[in-house]
Amino acid sequence: MTLARFVDPLPIPPLAQPVGERTHAAYPGRRLPYYRMEMRAFRTPLHRDLPPTPQWGYQGMSPGPTLQAQRGEPLLVEWINALPQEHFLPIDHSIHGAEREKPAVRTVAHVHGARVPADSDGYPEDWFTPGHSALYHYPNGQDAATLWYHDHAMGITRLNLYAGLFGAYVMRDPHEQALGLPDGDCDLPLALCDRLVGKDGKLYYPVSDDPEAPWVSECNGNAILCNGKLFPYLEVEPRRYRLRLMNVANTRFFNLTLSNGQPLVQVASDQGLLAAPLPRKQVTLYPAERADVVVDFAGLDGKDIELRQQGDAILQFRVRDRGRRDTAAMPTALNTIERTPPATAVRDRVLTLGEMDDAGGRPTMMMLGGKHWSAPITEDPRQDSVEIWSLVNLTGDVHPVHLHLVRFQVLERRPFDLFAWNATRTLKYTGPAQPPPPEEMGWKDTVRADPGMVTRIITRFEGEPGRYVWHCHLLEHEDNEMMRPFLLRARA
């Protein structure tokens, strides 16, 4: 299927607007902005020349409206499930949590990267069905960062996101606002994902050859969508823009470049500002990772520039002078990031990333620490304690590992002997530790665990005690056992 390029304008999700103010028991004496986010079925074309695509989205759009938060100003969101009773994508009832007796359409919203009390974090088993809702509160006590919200329902998260249930959650703070980075209509979220799209415009989700167990271990599409469109264009002015690149895909990773060879100047990673602007020829993002980049279109009036994924166009920028000028300069320093000393860790947890295969070598499920989701909790850090998690990847694939609640730093990656591990469960390193590259020297919430490597991260478990989760953010893996609860225990 050949489609004309750059015939649809890039959709910019509207900012979510509160519908009123409400009190909440967690914030006595305060009135908080109250948002309603209704999940609805809708149809919209992914491209001018395709029939409308049935999708699901918050407020009937995908990406959903952008939630904008200011540090220290809590907000309330009522997440409302107004979806149909039947799912339009293939549920695998053999997967834990998606059994045949469970309702087909279940949703629970999670804000990825937000430090939120457990009752508002969107625990995967806290799902609710059409006609129901959940009121969540977000304290917003954290640094400015590009977060995102998405569904997290047990066993069908991959299908609910694929259907379109995601959006941006932009956290702002005074420190960042004083830096003079591009803002307003020059600050744009770009949600990137791939989909398998038919000529009929419909979304197809790949299935195995077993109708009783249709789950597949990865999902790769034939179309790359940027804010829900295929090959969109965006008219920009010859000035600086902040692009909040978000990988919201199920499986695909992105290697992003600009067609004119200009650098993408990265200013932030998952959890906010880097120490200093970092010019990059190419930005790689695994599922759920974000990179905020500043692109300067000054001097390019009249030119067309493409944002590309491994050489293929995703989005075209048309630089057209409208007379506005951008006088602010890029700051040389952005943030102070103190490295957490490994010696402050009270514990180093060795946690495997593993894959179970059938007799034919096909993966049947993925596991963390060799345990199923339903096994008793083993990761139980104390509130405010520092821990190192050593992620031992026993598989041949990259797994982007995400911890809810916390931000962390990447310490190192180090090659190890897989055969020695399998024989005696001992870590025998086969080479020196590799320090993280500059783009991983900021705060992260999702880390690439490379095959053949022990990836070590360090975090202070700040937040409210309670039950949260950590998981692989390849959604096919997450849905099929590559997710574990963790318990944040109250400080002693």
Ligand SMILES: [Cu+2]
């Ligand atoms: Cu995985």
